[in-house]
Amino acid sequence: MLSTRSVEKSSTPESLILEVALDTPLRQVFDYLPVLGEPQPEPGMRVLVPFGRRQMVGVIVSLKDRSERETAQLKHVLRAIDPVPTFDPPLLKLLRWAADYYHHPLGEALAAALPKLAREGATLQASIESWQLTALGETALAAGEPRRAPRQRALLEALAQHPGAGSSMGMEAARLDDNLPGWREAARALRTRGWIERLDGPRAPDGAHATAPSADADGGDAAGRPRPTPTPAQQAALEAIRAHHRGEYRAWLLHGVTGSGKTEVYLRLAEDALTAGRSVLVLVPEIGLTPQLVGRFAARFAGTSLAVLHSGLTDGARLAAWRRAQSGEARLVIGTRSAIFAPVPALGLILVDEEHDASFKQQEGGFRYSARDLALARAHGLGIPVVLGSATPSLETLHNAATGRMTRLSLPERAADARPPRLRLIDLREERVHAGLATTSVTAIERHLAADGQVLVYINRRGYAPTLACTACGWVAPCSACDARMTVYRNASRLRCHHCGADRELPRQCPTCGYAVKTVGQGTERIEETLAETFPGVSIARLDRDVVRRSDQLEAVLARVAGGEARILVGTQMVTKGHDFPAVTLAVVLNADQGLFNTDFRAAERLAQTLVQVAGRAGRGAQPGEVLIQTEHPEHPLLCSLLAGGYEAFAEAALAERRDAAWPPFARLAALRASAPAAETTLAFLDAARRAAGRPPQGLRLLGPAPAALARRADRHHAQLLLDATERTLLHRFLDGWLPQVEALPEARRVRWALDVDPLELF
DSSP, X not given: OOOOOOSOOOBOOTTOEEEEEESSSOSSOXXXXXXXXXXXXXXXXXXXXXXXXXXXXXXXXXXXXXXXSOGGGOOBXXXXXXXXOSSOHHHHHHHHHHHHHTTOOHHHHHHXXXXXXXXXXXXXXXXXXXXXXXHHHHHHHHTTOOSSXXXXXXXXXXXXXXXXXXXXXXXXXXXXXXXXXXXXXXXXXXXXXXXXXXXXXXXXXXXXXXXXXXXXXXXXXXXXXXXXXXXXHHHHHHHHHHTTOSSSOEEEEEEEOTTXXXXXXXXXXXXXXXXXXXXXXXXXXXXXXXXXXXXXXXXXXXXXXXXXXXXXXXXXXHHHHHHHHHHTSOSEEXXXXXXXXXXXXXXXXXXXXXXXXXXXXXXXXXXOOBHHHHHHHHHHHHTOEEEEEESSOOHXXXXXXXXXXXXXXXXXXXXXXXXXXXXXXEEGGGSOEETTEEHHHHHHHHHHHHTTOEEEEEOSOOXXXXXXXXXXXXXXXXXXXXXXXXXXXXTTTEEEOTTTOOEEEOOSBOTXXXXXXXXXXXXXXXXXXXXHHHSTTOOEEEESTTTOOSHHHHHHHHHHHHTTSOXXXXXXXXXGSSOXXXXXXXXXEOOGGGGTTOSSTTHHHXXXXXXXXXXXXXXXXXXXXXXXXXESOTTOHHHHHHHHHHHXXXXXXXXXXXXXXXXXXXXXXXXXXXXXXXXXXXXXXHHHHHHHTOSOOTTEEEEEEEEEEEEEETTEEEEEEEEEESSHXXXXXXXXXXXXXXXXXXXXXXXXXXXXXSOSOOO
């Protein structure tokens, strides 16, 4: 809940200096003087300050008694925005640590942690709009006024039924909306005459003290469904975590195969924390892709207020959710990456679902942080447990478990006696293939549909086809702003670039020689068309970012699948994000070779995770599952290890390769990335940055600079300089001394550049 500290704090001493962080790219804080006579401000509070010719919202990060500048040169804070800190001491400490770790300006890091409206100065204290009569209004009403304005008089009479002038109460605007439609026009006139006044009082937290059902209760959820009995593996995991649940930091890896019931473990651990009077923070990779998880928490904890935070919310809804979290009204907070910064009082447990997902890392622009890694740091600072769950843990997390930094708990079997799916490789060199579908795959789809099963077809390409080519001269439709080919969208008759968003009409002939053009390859749109032709009358749903742009559209597609209306689901990686489709008995993976020969050292890991996650959608119900993986390289070691030993066998081999090559998690990386309209400008900056490094210390290498794999994007040329260190401390010590030199380079003013610490992708 909000602090109950008295507003009658000691007055601000004349010698006090406030260090304020502002949302600017400058790597410094700014000194200001407080408003004399006001209560003494505290670190973590937002303030409005003059900055040049502007007024900006900043955050007080510390108090001190002297400044390097003359006191006469310092400006005064204009006002404090909130009476209590926006960031409590542990959260402010986390943000300061994160800004240091990722070598990012503190002001921008703090701004990234706030909802947009809060960055603009909106109060974080939830309030209720109320109205009441003034003394003048009471006199006017007693005198029969207003005589010729019935709506105004009706409003005065309604307000007269509530406490009068000087009261802290009044009639809520919501109640006026119900009883007097159109009352606001009358209110404006009455307020101008001084007959009524508006009151904005703090909102009392609803359900702030609500408790979850006892951890030992036998009851079900809000829908009356009984809770499942924990499997022996689930019970062992719960007992292990509960033995260390209170009063100390402990990191746990919950490694459970798909369908093993990780969510049930989350629910019971959350129940423990809520029953003990603590709050719970749940991080998911993409909230729009995991409505079932949100639904299960809401159903299990129907008596507990829940707040959801994600980028798909309107600015107002996001601010409202933040307020409910900060006030303590919402004791269960579920959100995506930025929710790691949510102000959750009395936080007792952090859960990170699908911890391997790259969506937890901010990779483009601004403050580039890992929410998963910050979850570990936040739990450590608070002395609370944190649980990372996945069927395909990242190699970094598996290494941390192997070295004792976290404790690994296994759920090796599916819940409810469901059997693991049977995987099989389809050798495309020996198969007849029509529009991307092998004959064996078509036959299997037909067989599963006849047995009343549902089918999932996965292809990680949107659109109709990835390429439009000329049959005569070999012309391939290029993007004019990128080193990329444009994707064909035949239904819309458009060519679109997935990198810069360029869009143009689909040509009928080759613009170079005038001959016919044809599509090459397949995307989700073409596979959907092929399936519709092959299986006429069978309902098909498609799940990709072209057909699903809002959460309600996603839920509509999922409802069609869950209800059995859609018999075949075609989709991209969106179908792998934790969805539960009990009736899906067959999963077909198309174009599995796409990630086998990628230059990024993490490509094999991502492909293995994707294949396992797709396979995990099949056979989660009573019927056994089957998975077909189409490939032209069935002898590839990655595919062979997955089939022979599952994800664990792959991970063991991949970690050995990483160790031999001295790549993460056996090394630490940072990438200095830059872009400019001209390639020469980008490389000149990175060359200058490398020269500024001088001779790097032993154990640290600078690799490059080199153009990005896709060097030109949106008419800008991208390149990077990679830093590779044997130890984390060595890397950060070097960055501390090197970055100020990089910022001071004349070439730095001619490019856009950013540092990415612990990068997930090497473009």
